[in-house]
Every structure is written in structure tokens, then in C-alpha cells.
Amino acid sequence: MSLTPRLRSDPPPAGLRRMRMVATGLLLAMAALFLAARHFQGLHPALPFVRAFAEAAMVGGLADWFAVTALFRHPLHLPIPHTAIIPRNKDRIAETLGQFLRANFLIPRVVARRMQRLDVAGAAGRWLAAPSHGTGRIGAGASRLAANILESLDQERLGGMVKGAIAGRLRAIDVAPLFGQALAAAIANGRHLPLLDSMTRGAARILEANEHLIREMVHARAGSVMRWTGLDETLATKIIEGLKKLIDEMAEDPAHPVRAKVEEGLESLADRLQHDPELQAKVESFKLEMLENEGFQRWVEGLWEQSRGAMLRLARDPERALGGRMGEALRQFGGTLQTDAKLARTINRFVRRAAVGAASDYGDGIVRLVSDTIRGWDAQTVTSRLENAVGRDLQYIRINGTVVGGLVGVAIHAVDVVL
Incomplete structure (x- = not known):
């Protein structure tokens, strides 16, 4: 029995299901068009071109279907070599993703360079000064999350920690x-x-x-x-x-x-x-x-x-x-952050140094956390989450392959007719 923890797979989003049906439906439509054009190709000189388009479109659509499917699973459940690429290389993907994060995001000089362009104080000032900063889906979600965290913590232990x-x-x-x-x-x-x-x-x-x-x-x-x-x-x-x-x-x-x-x-x-x-x-x-x-x-x-x-x-x-004195104080502070350049520079410098320090002190730990988390997922969970994230764009590849294949088929048939 496998000891790998099994996480609940997220259901595919509606957009992915819709694009998958469109791509598959287009492939089936090309097959039907090929059969019809092949049956009636003698009735009109243009029908051979329609047959060539549909025939090449099927080939292109099937090839891209195979390529897209081979990323996540074995096509038709057949153990074809070099298919089910993501499940078979889960650990290598975890290691590569961790190295990518470390090399491109969690190096102190990279963090310092990226933070140099961010005006954290200005953004915070605009958010605090806005009369409706406590509303909206983001604000409501953050509020619920904060309340749940505060209510779920052990108050006796947490109070002792604060006092200590x-x-x-x-x-x-x-x-x-x-x-x-x-x-x-x-x-x-x-x-x-x-x-x-x-x-x-x-x-x-x-x-x-x-x-x-x-x-x-x-x-x-x-x-x-x-x-x-x-x-x-x-x-x-x-x-x-x-x-x-x-x-x-x-x-x-x-x-x-x-x-x-x-x-x-x-x-x-x-x-x-x-x-x-x-x-x-x-x-x-x-x-x-x-x-x-x-x-x-x-x-x-x-x-x-x-x-x-x-x-x-x-x-x-x-x-x-935030509607009383506290809200008024926060709004005033937000206005100050937008007008006081010296204070804004001080806050931005503090945030930048904190981010660089966190990258220096905890970068390796973050990388290990990401890699170990992905390694701990079972293959189906990794496949499901990656497919839900990029599957919609991959279905566009199937559609493009079908259309481009058909156009290439028409071009080849036209050259054949001319020659």
C-alpha cells in the first residue's frame, strides 16, 4: 500500500470542460466532414479540397490530442513509452520548481532589485485612504480569514506566548x-x-x-x-x-x-x-x-x-x-503616506530590507517546503492541479492543431493539383 498522502483533487473548472468539449467536437466534426467529402467528392471540383482539409485537420487534431494527453496520462490507457510525463517525473518537477524559485525569486540581490521598483508605502497609503478599503471580495475574504485564525488559536496558550x-x-x-x-x-x-x-x-x-x-x-x-x-x-x-x-x-x-x-x-x-x-x-x-x-x-x-x-x-x-476614530486615524495615516516622501522612503526601505532578509534567512526553507510539498502529493493530485491550471490553454493547442493541419492539407493538395 502506498504511503504517499492522497489529497482531494480539485474538480476541473468549467472553462476547461467547455474547451475540451469544443476541441473534441471540432475533431469529430472534421471526421464527419472527411466522410461526407469522400463520399460526394465527384459531385463538385471543390470537394477534393474539402476532403484534403478535413483529412489533414484530423491528423493534426489527433496528433495534438496525443501530445496534450501524453503530458498527464497514458493515451487510451496504453503504456506507450514517454507518455504520462508529469506523473512519472513528479519528484523531478518538484526539485526543478524549487531550484527555479531559488534562482529567480529568492536570491537576496534579485529580491532587492525587484523590491526597488515597488512603492509599498504608496500602495498602502492609497488603500488606507480609500473610504471603501474595508469592502470588496478581497477585503471580505481577508477579514473572514483573519477572524477564523484568531478564533481557532488556543487563547490560553497564545496569551501565555504573548505575555512571555x-x-x-x-x-x-x-x-x-x-x-x-x-x-x-x-x-x-x-x-x-x-x-x-x-x-x-x-x-x-x-x-x-x-x-x-x-x-x-x-x-x-x-x-x-x-x-x-x-x-x-x-x-x-x-x-x-x-x-x-x-x-x-x-x-x-x-x-x-x-x-x-x-x-x-x-x-x-x-x-x-x-x-x-x-x-x-x-x-x-x-x-x-x-x-x-x-x-x-x-x-x-x-x-x-x-x-x-x-x-x-x-x-x-x-x-x-473602521468607521470611527480608528478608521479616521487610518485614513489620515494613508494620506500621510501619500504626501510625506521621507516617511514613504523609510517604510519602503524597511520593507525592502525585511524582504531581502527573509529571502536570505528563509529562502532555502521556502524552496524545501515547495519541493517537499509537491513530492508529498500523489501523482493524480499533481496531474489534476496542473491540468486545471494550464489545461484550457492546452485545449486551444488542439483546436489550433486541427485548423492549421487542415490548412496545410489544403495547401499540399493544391500543390499536388498544380503539379
């Missing part, structure tokens, strides 16, 4: 220098000023919400004389008013000394995050503790579930999901 990937990536990153560089860049460009303004407003709200605590602290630390005379209350009021005035001045004056001290502290923190091993070790220790924290792990799991839910909603109903 995020945690592993964070463990591998030395976050202290990154934070330091980001903070230094923000200070250099003045992007820290909104943070200082927010801190000032937050301090004002904290002071307002905790006035009673300040009064209680002053009252508790004041002597009995100050409490009896009410000076503790006056002192607490003065302290609160002074703090409010300080906060208001900081909010109104960007060059306030306290703000300058805060900025100086931020600059020092940015430098220490990048160059102080002791502080970097503390940040790294805090990062590892956070990664092991159950609350953080639940947050990552919740983040994944929210992302998966959003992707499912998008896949199930792309028009509705």
Missing part, C-alpha cells in the same frame, strides 16, 4: 539608559515643560485637598499658648497661603528659581540614568520586581485580551470597526 514574549523582551532591555536618553532628549527640545506645568497644577490640587492635614500638623506641634491664643490657626493659614503663592508664581514664571531647580534635578537624573551604575542597578531591580508582580502580569493579559477583542471586531465587521 513581552516579559522576555523587557528583561532583555536595559531600560535605565533608554529612560535617561529619552529624558535628556525631551529636556533638550523643551518637551519637558508641559510635564512641569502638569506637576505644578498637580501640586496645587494636592495642597487644596490636604489643607486640613497641614492645619492639624501645625496645631499638634504648637504649644498650648499658641493654641489658646489661636496663633496656630493663623500660622497654618500663613503657611498654606505661602505655599499657594509659591505654586502660583511657579506656574506663571517659567524662569522661577524653583522650576530651575526642578529642571536641574531632571537633567541630573537623565545623566545618572545613563552613566550611574548604582542607579541603573536599582532601576533594573525595580524592573525585574515589576515583571514578577502578579498585577503587572494580569495587566499584560488584559492588554492582550483587549487587543485580541479589537482585532476580532475589526475582522468580523471591518466597515463598522
